[in-house]
Amino acid sequence: MQKRLLALSLGLVFAGSAFAAEQFVPVPSYRVGPYASGGAKYYGGMIDYLNYVNLKEGGVGGVKLAYEECETEYKNDRGVECYERLKKKGATGASAFNFMSTGITYATMDRADKDKIPLMTIGFGRADAKDGSVFPYVFPLVTSYWSQATAKIQFIGQRLGGMDKLKGKKLVNLYHGSAYGKETLPVLEAMAKKYGFELVNVEVPAPGTEQQSQWLEVRRQQPDFVLLRSWGVMTPAAIKAATKVGFPRDKIISNWWGGSEEDVIPAGEAAKGYIAGSFAADGKQFPLIQDIEKTLYAQGKGNLSDTGSIGTVNYNRGVVGGVMLVEAIRVAQGKYGKKPLTGEQIRWGFENLNIDAARQKALGISNMVPPLKTSCSNHEGSGYTRFMQWDGKDWKPVSNWIPADRSVLDPMVKASAAKYAQEKGITPRDCSKEK
Amino acid sequence: MQFFIEVLVGGLLAGVMYSLVALGFVLIYKASGVFNFAQGALVLFAALTFVSLQAMGLSFWLSMAATLVIMVGMGVAIERVVLRPLVNQPPIALFMATIGLSFFIEGLAQMVWGTEVHGLELGIADEPFEVGGVFISKFDLFAAGLSALLVAALALFFQYTKLGRALRAVADDHQAALSVGIPLQHIWAVVWGVAGFVALVSGLLWGSRLGVQFALTLVVLKALPVLILGGFTSVPGAIVGGLIVGAGEKLAEVYLGPYLSGGIENWFPYMLALVFLLIRPEGLFGERHIERV
Numbered sequence: 001m002q003k004r005l006l007a008l009s010l011g012l013v014f015a016g017s018a019f020a021a022e023q024f025v026p027v028p029s030y031r032v033g034p035y036a037s038g039g040a041k042y043y044g045g046m047i048d049y050l051n052y053v054n055l056k057e058g059g060v061g062g063v064k065l066a067y068e069e070c071e072t073e074y075k076n077d078r079g080v081e082c083y084e085r086l087k088k089k090g091a092t093g094a095s096a097f098n099f100m101s102t103g104i105t106y107a108t109m110d111r112a113d114k115d116k117i118p119l120m121t122i123g124f125g126r127a128d129a130k131d132g133s134v135f136p137y138v139f140p141l142v143t144s145y146w147s148q149a150t151a152k153i154q155f156i157g158q159r160l161g162g163m164d165k166l167k168g169k170k171l172v173n174l175y176h177g178s179a180y181g182k183e184t185l186p187v188l189e190a191m192a193k194k195y196g197f198e199l200v201n202v203e204v205p206a207p208g209t210e211q212q213s214q215w216l217e218v219r220r221q222q223p224d225f226v227l228l229r230s231w232g233v234m235t236p237a238a239i240k241a242a243t244k245v246g247f248p249r250d251k252i253i254s255n256w257w258g259g260s261e262e263d264v265i266p267a268g269e270a271a272k273g274y275i276a277g278s279f280a281a282d283g284k285q286f287p288l289i290q291d292i293e294k295t296l297y298a299q300g301k302g303n304l305s306d307t308g309s310i311g312t313v314n315y316n317r318g319v320v321g322g323v324m325l326v327e328a329i330r331v332a333q334g335k336y337g338k339k340p341l342t343g344e345q346i347r348w349g350f351e352n353l354n355i356d357a358a359r360q361k362a363l364g365i366s367n368m369v370p371p372l373k374t375s376c377s378n379h380e381g382s383g384y385t386r387f388m389q390w391d392g393k394d395w396k397p398v399s400n401w402i403p404a405d406r407s408v409l410d411p412m413v414k415a416s417a418a419k420y421a422q423e424k425g426i427t428p429r430d431c432s433k434e435k
Numbered sequence: 436m437q438f439f440i441e442v443l444v445g446g447l448l449a450g451v452m453y454s455l456v457a458l459g460f461v462l463i464y465k466a467s468g469v470f471n472f473a474q475g476a477l478v479l480f481a482a483l484t485f486v487s488l489q490a491m492g493l494s495f496w497l498s499m500a501a502t503l504v505i506m507v508g509m510g511v512a513i514e515r516v517v518l519r520p521l522v523n524q525p526p527i528a529l530f531m532a533t534i535g536l537s538f539f540i541e542g543l544a545q546m547v548w549g550t551e552v553h554g555l556e557l558g559i560a561d562e563p564f565e566v567g568g569v570f571i572s573k574f575d576l577f578a579a580g581l582s583a584l585l586v587a588a589l590a591l592f593f594q595y596t597k598l599g600r601a602l603r604a605v606a607d608d609h610q611a612a613l614s615v616g617i618p619l620q621h622i623w624a625v626v627w628g629v630a631g632f633v634a635l636v637s638g639l640l641w642g643s644r645l646g647v648q649f650a651l652t653l654v655v656l657k658a659l660p661v662l663i664l665g666g667f668t669s670v671p672g673a674i675v676g677g678l679i680v681g682a683g684e685k686l687a688e689v690y691l692g693p694y695l696s697g698g699i700e701n702w703f704p705y706m707l708a709l710v711f712l713l714i715r716p717e718g719l720f721g722e723r724h725i726e727r728v
Contacts, residue, residue, distance in 0.1 A: 032542070034649040036550035177698040203698035207653050209645060212445045213688040213700060219570070220438055233650035240644050243561045244572045266646015268554040270561060306551075 022066040023059070023329060023340045024090020025050060028082040028099050033073035035232065037262045038314045042100055043069070044304040045318025046325075051301060052292050053326055060329045061338035066090060072104060079104030080111075087115055092340040095329060096120055096350070098321050102180050105138075112137045117343035118328070118350050122321055123148075123256055123279045125183065127409075128416035130380040132351060133428040135417065137343075139350050139379045141324055142279045142369055145255070146412065147404030149184040149227075151385035152253050152277065153191045154402050156225050167196035172218050174238065175229040177205045184229060190408050208234025215241040228254035236266035239274055249273040250389065260313040264390045272392045277385045280320040281368045282395055284311035288364030289319065313395065320369055327353055327363075351376055351434070370401040376431035383409075441569045442689050443682055448575035450681020451582045452640060456658040457665065457673040458585065459633040464667045465593070465606045466626035467518070469529040475655035476540035477631060481506050482638030482647045483544050486553040499635075506631030514624040522619060523609055541652060552648040557639060578640050582674070585636060589629075590670045602626060606668065660704035664711050666718025675719055680704045 027047060030039035050065045059065055068089060070082035079099055087094045096118040099105050105121050112119045119138050121129065127146035129138035143151070156171070157163040173188055175181035185201060192199040200221050202214050208230065215238075218226060226247065230238055235258040242252060250273035254263075259276025267274075284290060289311055296302040297310065309315050332341050332349030341349075353374045360366045370384035383404035388395040421428055456478065463471040484505055488498040517532050559577045563570035593599040605612040605622050613619050638647070641654050657680070665676025684707075688700040711718070 031550065032545055034652075036545060037552045037648065040550055177701075201697070203692075203696075205698045205701035207650060209650065209653055210449060210657065210700070212449050213442060213685040213692075216438070216442055216445060216685075217689060233645055233648065233653070236646045237644070240561055244563055244575075245570055246563055262552045262648075265554045266552050266648055268556050268646075306549075 021062075021340065022064045022090060023095055024086075024093065025065055025067040025325065026082070026086035026089065026094045026097055027067050027069045028072050028079060028086070028097060028104070029069050030072050030074045030101075032071060033075070035074045038260055039074065039100070041304070041309045041312055041314035042318040042321070044302075044309065045315040045320075046098065046322040047303040047318075048292050048296055049319050049322025049326065051303070052295055053322075055295055055301070056291075060326055061333045063329075063333070063338060063340055065326070072099065072101070074101055074104075076101075076103045076107045080107050083108045083111060087111075087117060090340065092342045093117065094343060095341070095346050096325055096343065098122070098325065100321075109138060115343065116347070118347045120321065120324060120350075122317075122324065126416075127183070128413050128420060130378060130413050131417035131428075132376045132379040133417070133431050134421045134426055135379065136429060137347060139374070141350075141353075141374070141380065142320075142372060142382050143256075143385050143404070144380055144383070145180075145183050146187045146409055147380065147383040148255050148277050148279075148385045149187045150191060150405035150408055151387075151402040152227055152255070153188070153195065154405065155277075155385075155387050155399055156253060157195070158399065158402075160224075163195055169197045169225075170200065170221065170223045171197055171225050171227055172200045172202055172221055172223040173227045173229065174202050174204060174211075174214060174218065176208060176231050176234055177203045178231075180231060181206075181229050187408065187412065188227065190412065191405065194405075194408060204230075204234060204238070206234075207232060208237050211237050211241040212244075215245045215247065218242075218247060219245040224251070226252045228252050228258055230254060230258040230263075233266075234258075235263040236271070239264070239267035239271050243270040250275060253277075253387070256385075259388065259395070261395075262314070269392065271390050274390045275387055275398060276390075276395075278313070278388050278395075278397075279369065279385060280313075280317045281386065281388075281397065282311060282313040282316050286316075286365055286368050288323075288368075289316065291364060292319070316368065320365070323355075323363060323365060324350075324353070327355060327359075350374060351379070353381060376429065376434040437568045439686075442685050444569060444571060445575075446682035446685030447678050448572065448579055448681070449685065450661075450677040450679070451579040451674070452575075452644075452677075453657045453661045453680055454665075454674045454677030455578070455582045455585070455633070455637045455640060456654050457661040457677060458582075458589065458670065459630045459637065460655075460658060460662055461665075461667060461670055461673050462589070462626055462630045462633060466602045466622060467529060467609075468526050468606055469533060470667070471630070472530065472533040473537035473540055474630070474634065474658075475652035476537045476544070477506070477509075477634035478638045478641065478654065479647075479649065479651040480509070480540050480544045480638075481631065481635035482555070482642040482651055483548045483553075485635065485639060486555055486642070486647045487548040490553070502635055503632060506635055507628035510627030510629075510631045511624045513627050514620060518623055518627075519620055537652075541649070545649070550649075552646050553642075555639065555642040555647050557643045559643075561644075574643070581636065581640070585633065586670055586674050593670060598622070598625065656701075657704075660708040662718070663708035664718055666720040669718070669720030672718055672720030680707065683707050 029043035072079040098120040121140045127144035129135035129140050254276040256277045264271035328349035332346045336345045355372045370382045372381040374381035384401035386401050387399040389398045459474045485502045559574050561574040601617045661676040661680050665672030684700045684704045687703040692699050
């Protein structure tokens with residue numbers, strides 16, 4: 001009996017120590033429902049990277065990564081439920097949440113702030129969360145909606161042969177009839193004022209399955225370019241409707257939500273020439289993606305059942321999401337020690353990321369994402385966007401990484417963050433005192 | 436004037452696409468007096484089955500035939516498992532059952548055929564041609580022609596065939612129809628099978644425009660005001676309702692939208708339908724019910 005108790009006690013101690021040696025990562029995925037096609041690839045990529053780090057390095061600094069998936073179906077209520085269910089899992093609670101959903105992120109922002117858990121909002125927003133003095137736990141890494149909107153205008157300037165050529169041109173902004181769609185209106189208006197082009201805003205009622213009248217309006221306006229701010233089914237519907245009114249696809253510039261295989265394949269031949277923004281390059285040419293295939297898929301340990309999805313836009317975005325999180329944990333371990341860390345400690349890691357060209361090379365992701373360096377006052381860390389064109393089979397890059405127009409955005413970010421702080425009664429941190 | 440005509444023509448052609456989806460609702464309603472909430476899910480399932488079979492190497496017509504068999508089989512199964520136990524229950528019970536059915540079919544579609552989105556080319560270019568400066572889509576014209584054909588066939592079927600008359604009798608009163616020897620279960624299986632066929636045609640046309648993806652379930656939102664306008668029991672009503680909704684929403688979006696901050700296309704048809712409800716609650720072609728008090 002005593003031996004049994006001893007064995008049980010030792011077993012519990014061992015189990016406890018094994019549990020304590022793991023860093024818990026919540027994975028609030030969406031693999032069913034309307035957006036399952038992109039979600040399955042994105043979270044497949046992210047999970048593959050976590051498993052890859054465990055297999056290749058034995059975890060981060062010797063601390064194994066443990067994860068648990070929770071299905072959100074891209075619904076806000078389910079997202080909040082997943083947040084509550086997973087936030088305290090593991091020895092030190094959730095490392096960070098990566099919802100890939102503006103709605104769920106907004107719904108959990110206050111909770112995350114209170115629970116001291118970082119929210120990764122790679123590529124989206126809110127854009128003013130770049131200001132970490134007001135938004136300590138939100139990280140719109142790489143680029144935000146606002147940064148991307150200014151990059152779109154600069155890309156068009158490049159296509160025209162210079163920013164001065166924008167003067168007198170006409171751009172139609174065809175946007176999703178939602179808070180997401182309207183988020184860039186003030187930025188585009190500021191850009192129109194700065195560069196002297198005419199901006200015509202045309203709203204497409206959500207979800208955007210029918211766009212006949214909007215594209216007839218586009219035809220009537222005869223714009224030089226159409227800025228597309230789409231989401232989901234709105235993208236292929238827009239491409240098809242553009243064909244119907246004879247609008248050239250290579251004059252449609254979309255943001256990254258409209259720039260994956262899921263957005264163009266449904267539109268078929270009509271999508272040839274269509275251009276979209278990107279924050280993470282697709283393809284299998286990156287050493288990391290190749291090594292994931294070798295280390296995981298060749299051993300039957302990959303997360304995706306369809307290996308044809310490896311290297312697609314959403315898969316690579318998911319891998320980038322995993323890289324950002326692991327790098328934040330790694331950086332935080334440099335300060336707090338090689339042990340499971342709390343969300344608050346990992347937040348410091350997110351705030352001190354430096355994924356420059358040398359680090360990208362070491363990670364096997366050179367030029368997959370732009371160089372990134374975060375700080376307390378800059379939670380975005382980059383602001384660069386690259387544009388790519390669909391050739392009917394693949395996305396081909398048609399620009400270098402284009403920086404955000406900081407002269408336009410910085411005052412807007414500052415004003416918007418200050419307004420948010422006032423509304424919420426937040427006293428901004430003094431970033432000069434953060435180390 | 437030229438632009439007005441272009442918007443009007445575009446709207447009318449878009450309206451025909453709405454009518455096609457509305458037809459599926461009308462069929463079920465005519466036979467069972469139930470608003471089939473699962474029609475959107477049927478559209479998705481039919482289109483997804485078709486493209487998945489094509490991806491497996493089946494030819495266009497073989498995929499079409501196989502999908503039709505599957506959809507009719509599904510209709511029969513729905514009758515057996517869901518509807519038969521609910522004979523003579525209040526319409527709301529049947530309506531609730533179709534809500535459950537909708538979620539089940541959506542889940543089943545993704546479970547069986549996966550979550551991938553698919554392109555669908557029917558071989559009809561969506562390029563426009565010009566008539567007096569007005570752009571007209573070849574695809575829209577094809578869809579309109581196909582819908583007209585389908586409506587004519589269904590109208591004749593309901594009006595002049597024995598089965599069609601039996602369907603109308605069932606719609607009027609389940610119990611009375613049973614008492615005169617109409618095989619209710621058989622009728623329901625047939626009508627769900629035909630609705631499956633209509634769902635397949637809608638799924639192919641809408642899938643060709645939007646891609647075959649989960650969002651196909653959303654096209655039913657466009658069919659609801661069509662039904663209110665045209666009446667839930669009238670096949671020609673679905674067409675006329677579609678034309679009114681299509682033309683109305685496009686003209687409203689272009690000419691009223693700028694004064695109402697744009698994006699009015701979604702709610703305008705519902706408002707139009709509400710106005711119609713006030714004047715003619717049974718819709719333009721719906722059957723007027725007179726009940727003794």
